[in-house]
Amino acid sequence: MRIFIIEDEKAALRNLKAILAEVCPEAEIVGEADSINESIEWLENNGMPELVFMDIHLADGSAFEIFDHIKIFCPIIFTTAYDEYALKAFKVNSIDYLLKPINAEDLKKAFAKLDLLVSHKSESEKQSDIINEIVKKLNKEENYKSHFLIPVKGDKFVPLSVNSILFFYISDGMVKAVDEDGKQHPFTMSLDDLTDMLNPKLFFRANRQFLISRKAIKDISLWFNGRLVINLNIPFELKDKIIISKAKASEFKEWF
Template sequence: MKIFIIEDEKAALRNLKAILEDVCNEAEIVGCADSICESLEWLENNPMPDLIFMDIHLADGSAFEIFDSIDITCPIIFTTAYDEYALKAFKVNSIDYLLKPINAEDLKKAFDKLKLLHTNMPCKEQEAAQQNNMINEIIKRLNKEENYKSHFLIPEKGDRFIPLAVESILFFYISDGQVKAVNADGKQYPSTLSLDELTEMLNPKLFFRANRQFLISRKAIKDISLWFNGRLVINLNIPMDLKDKIIISKAKASEFKEWF
């Protein structure tokens, strides 16, 4: 199996090569590149390999720019530092992802999936179309991540607005019918947005919708207590006299633990 690797981190490249030697005896690394330009040059001047490992974020831009200039017809396994929560929706048979740091178990599973694909290989036109569709969907999702809110403008008395950085917010909650943002000092800021709207605007890697009343940041959590019937109670890092406990239902407890 001829393998081409696109990776701009030397340590990650060494790690991948070492694990490939252990996991896949038939693997032959025919080339490596650390940039878009070098990748294109290699692909244009060499036969298409059997498999490409591709880091998404390279020093000179996004690896997806490579697809604008050349038609890649072999399977691709993306290697990325992006959180799995953002990418798991794209876990399909034609493309796989290895989250850094890569380990032998994940790589073995990727090769098992590749063998399964070859066993049930569709025609090349169908395979290429499926791969292109997945790449387009990934680009849309990554663009969405880059567009999550980083600041809000909070109205003050009179005709003033003050900027409030998302990173300074510990949680949002509903109090007396009003959505409020709370920072590390315990100061509260009113919001004109609903919790549903805020949930869509904020990076799900940073904020978790605990229940209908609370949207919490990981930084807000001091510790977690077990509650009745498999529920969880979130204890905050700041002293606040809340009317209600921040309770995560039994149905959402597993999701919360995976997120945290």
């Protein structure tokens, strides 16, 4: 643990370092300061430690002035010979308030509080990560295409709802969408692009040639070597079978 100590009394500093060595031998004291200005300068130039011990009453003023100049994000343990600062200490990110002379038992209790804080923070961060992932997924779902603008003769476009599309496929080198009426609409986008644009809960990339909607599926037939053939509920017959490879069959079953 990287510790920064702000203390202007040499005897108190020696005492704190000795008790730290006893209570937390793995602690590394990465810096020391005995004034407000020196503390600000050290924090600005050395980055944030993992814990700060801060004497409140310094020779050049109250240590609380440090917070007017720099933000301290790590936990803080305040030390002082006076108890009138307690309320103000807990308005910043203090985990404890130790009255001088500090003893080993008080310091052990302070580290126990720190351990509890860190463990709770870890769980909180995990929950925060989960929430952020959910938000990202929800935002992504909101951004999936719901309509396309299809050019028609002249200078017009007509909207085509994604909900009305049964499948996309490549025919004669061109990507086409087939709607519920069996009408085919040419697309300039590739199947790869369309796969990224559409909600994967609704459309499945069967193979390099077909991107199909769940509601278009009439039934599924077993094919050779563990492959599947998808039969669609459409008003015309396709030239090519929609074959899902053995490697992709499990993924399709899970999706469906």
